[in-house]
Amino acid sequence: RKEVEQDPGPFNVPEGATVAFNCTYSNSASQSFFWYRQDCRKEPKLLMSVYSSGNEDGRFTAQLNRASQYISLLIRDSKLSDSATYLCVVNFRYTGRRALTFGSGTRLQVQP
Amino acid sequence: EPEVTQTPSHQVTQMGQEVILRCVPISNHLYFYWYRQILGQKVEFLVSFYNNEISEKSEIFDDQFSVERPDGSNFTLKIRSTKLEDSAMYFCASRKEGGLARQETQYFGPGTRLLVL
Numbered sequence A: 001r002k003e004v005e006q007d008p009g010p011f012n013v014p015e016g017a018t019v020a021f022n023c024t025y026s027n028s029a030s031q032s033f034f035w036y037r038q039d040c041r042k043e044p045k046l047l048m049s050v051y052s053s054g055n056e057d058g059r060f061t062a063q064l065n066r067a068s069q070y071i072s073l074l075i076r077d078s079k080l081s082d083s084a085t086y087l088c089v090v091n092f093r094y095t096g097r098r099a100l101t102f103g104s105g106t107r108l109q110v111q112p
Numbered sequence B: 001e002p003e004v005t006q007t008p009s010h011q012v013t014q015m016g017q018e019v020i021l022r023c024v025p026i027s028n029h030l031y032f033y034w035y036r037q038i039l040g041q042k043v044e045f046l047v048s049f050y051n052n053e054i055s056e057k058s059e060i061f062d063d064q065f066s067v068e069r070p071d072g073s074n075f076t077l078k079i080r081s082t083k084l085e086d087s088a089m090y091f092c093a094s095r096k097e098g099g100l101a102r103q104e105t106q107y108f109g110p111g112t113r114l115l116v117l
Helices: none
Strands: A004-006 A012-015 A019-025 A030-038 A045-050 A055-057 A060-065 A070-075 A084-090 A100-102 A106-111 B006-007 B010-013 B019-024 B031-038 B043-050 B053-057 B065-068 B075-079 B087-097 B111-115
Touching: A004 A084, A012 A019, A012 B043, A019 A084, A030 A060, A030 A070, A045 A055, A070 A084, A084 B019, A100 B043, B006 B087, B010 B019, B019 B031, B019 B087, B019 B111, B043 B065, B043 B075, B075 B087
Parallel strands: A012 A106, B010 B111
Antiparallel strands: A004 A019, A019 A070, A030 A045, A030 A084, A055 A060, A060 A070, A084 A100, A084 A106, B006 B019, B019 B075, B031 B043, B031 B087, B043 B053, B065 B075, B087 B111
16 A cells, blocks of 8 residues: 555646545554645645644645545635645654655646 | 755766765755655655764665765765666755654755756
8 A cells, every 4th residue: 555645636627616635644653744736847845734633824725634544635716826736745753754755646737 | 035955957977877966955954855756756755864864764775875964055965876767856855853843844955857878
């Protein structure tokens, strides 16, 4: 089983749509969760950290469900500039490891 | 806003040659990382570095790889004898020290695209 699993997409949505991505992780000892955004041939950039209580940043809402070991990202009112690959990222702590484990990413294409 | 920088942006080399990829982490960060991303694949962890030594490495980081912090600002990744399969984008990342979620955040450099012929 993959450590971090995401639907690769692509998700093709019209401008203004609401779109949701899910991600599952395999290790229940995971402690830190993030969504990063990656544009084509660019570096991953932090979109938001994901907290147990859920958190919102403008049009973006992240949720964490530890019992089911999944993380979600909701994007409301999609913009053309939201087109990118969204990476679910987990920090596994069971070995004291501080390295990030990345999912393969979900590609979003927002269309006019 | 401070950022991680990497040089060169692109490197083309012949198989068997040595390459050194350079990174300047954010100045008050204490943990440094190298990741790689083969074209079309996910980002993979290579090595982490703290307090002038490797704190963890993945199975990818074999004896052909080494890291160094030669001075107070640079962090380098050396590949001693490159192979075709080393062709990838190599990202450097850094983070502050601390256990809070916001301090776990790693900031990535723009990457070095390595092509081994």
